[in-house]
Amino acid sequence: MGTPTDNPAQVPYLDLPTQMRPIRKEIDAVIAHALDNCSFCLGPDVVQFEKDFARYCGAAHCVGFNSGTSALHVAMKLLDVGPGDEVITTPCTFVATSWAISYVNAKPVYVDIDDATFNLDPKEVERAITPRTKAVLPVHLYGHPVDLDPLLKICRKHKLPLVEDAAQAHGAKYKGKVVGTFGEMSCFSFYPGKNLGAYGEGGALVTNNAAFAARARALREHGSTQRYYHDEVGFNYRMEGIQGAVLGVKLKHLDAWTHERQRVAKRYHELLADTPLQLPREADYAESAWHLYVVRHPRRDDLKAHLESNKIGCALHYPLPLHLQKCYAALGYKPGDFPVAEKAARECLSLPIYPEMTEAQIQRVASVIKDFFRKA
Ligand SMILES: Cc1ncc(COP(=O)(O)O)c(C=O)c1O
Incomplete structure (x- = not known):
């Protein structure tokens, strides 16, 4: 049976069947x-x-x-x-x-x-x-x-x-x-x-x-x-x-999977280095488990629509910081209280990342992103 991974033109945001x-x-x-x-x-x-x-x-x-x-x-x-x-x-x-x-x-x-x-x-x-x-x-x-x-x-x-x-x-x-x-x-x-x-x-x-x-x-x-x-x-x-x-x-597979996530992150770094995106970087004290690969750009919403129209899954983590959530209105926070978090929420976009991602899929994501900036 075919899975999304067999077709690099479609890149799901997450692919649990292939991992299973x-x-x-x-x-x-x-x-x-x-x-x-x-x-x-x-x-x-x-x-x-x-x-x-x-x-x-x-x-x-x-x-x-x-x-x-x-x-x-x-x-x-x-x-x-x-x-x-x-x-x-x-x-x-x-x-x-x-x-x-x-x-x-x-x-x-x-x-x-x-x-x-x-x-x-x-x-x-x-x-x-x-x-x-x-x-x-x-x-x-x-x-x-x-x-x-x-x-x-x-x-x-x-x-x-x-x-x-x-x-x-x-x-x-x-x-x-x-x-x-x-x-x-x-x-x-x-x-x-x-x-x-x-x-x-x-x-x-x-x-x-x-x-x-x-x-x-x-x-x-x-x-x-x-x-x-x-x-x-x-x-x-x-x-x-x-x-x-x-x-x-x-x-028993976790370390191998983390290693594969690191591979995907490294390829994204290389392929997206010359785009206007702000890429995630590991601090010198850190070895990330790369649960997510979150890029940033002021035109995040347009880029998200472009990726989705090209059948590339992506997501927002997280679109509204917690101090501005309705459920926490009683705490009394207001927009502008945490400018760095609020800007990150406006600009963040999570690209697909999972251990089973193929080189063709990574290249497909990168080329669709480059296409977006070329057109812009
Ligand atoms: C940062 C963070 N904290 C807590 C949780 C809660 O975990 P769970 O969904 O297993 O209740 C999650 C998971 O969704 C999370 O991402």
Whole structure:
């Protein structure tokens, strides 16, 4: 059966069927095994995956969740963030980063981003600290690590815990070390389109702190360590057994897939270097996991329409920063508060990037972009 990848004239934004094909037999076998064992909620495959992913991150503990959002929510609970508290975070992310703060009735305090990396600007964080600040929640956006050393320095100085939102950054490296253990804890998403994606929802909380891990295990399972005894109000945030089995298979391929993403990014850099686009660049401290390849241009909307009319998938991450979202109107932010984030939102355009992208597809994307600027 043909797939979009067989036809370089069409470049889908994401191509999960092509990724699934070579691992399908192994996936079928582990799913069959999970079904035979009736291990649907948590179970041995989740336990094994937690061990493997903790090892992958160089962490002592990994707790599997039913989504990255749930893991972030529990991270806020573990730090006892609550009503009246403030958490400093970025307006340039998927909204779930902020949901975690809102779910515990605390206040997201946004600061502007660094123009080069789209990540929270450490210099802005220190200015936003107040006596009510309870934690700092940066995101390794698009797979590019935030500049952790200056952030950690500020956090240590003010005795604030740092939680990494690593939902988009499985295997990304900061100064040679995989992200996930720089802060008190980190949260990952295994949503299907992520670099490590489940075949359904999934997430994880990673930490070196045994007490946090134990409480996270209890919180994800109705606040109980012993069935029908509930030490605190908890949640049903368990990872499904089948997702643990799928993730266990896919984790073995993650480094090879990241390598392929790096190949695609490198080719885009080369082929698009002489266009007016602002291209994403790795900071000298970073090895990006290249979850997304986000270019920038003031005529972003026209370029997007041009790509789509040429059957090239593209997307916007993210078109409206969180401080301007309707759901956060009560926080009182207004346009102009975070000019760097707002400009990035107006200009950003995510090009297709996935490990299976062929050279012909990459060249097709680049040539359609060049065609746009020639006509302009
Ligand atoms: C930066 C970021 N944080 C949190 C999440 C939430 O993860 P999930 O979709 O698994 O709940 C996502 C994923 O969509 C994300 O991209």
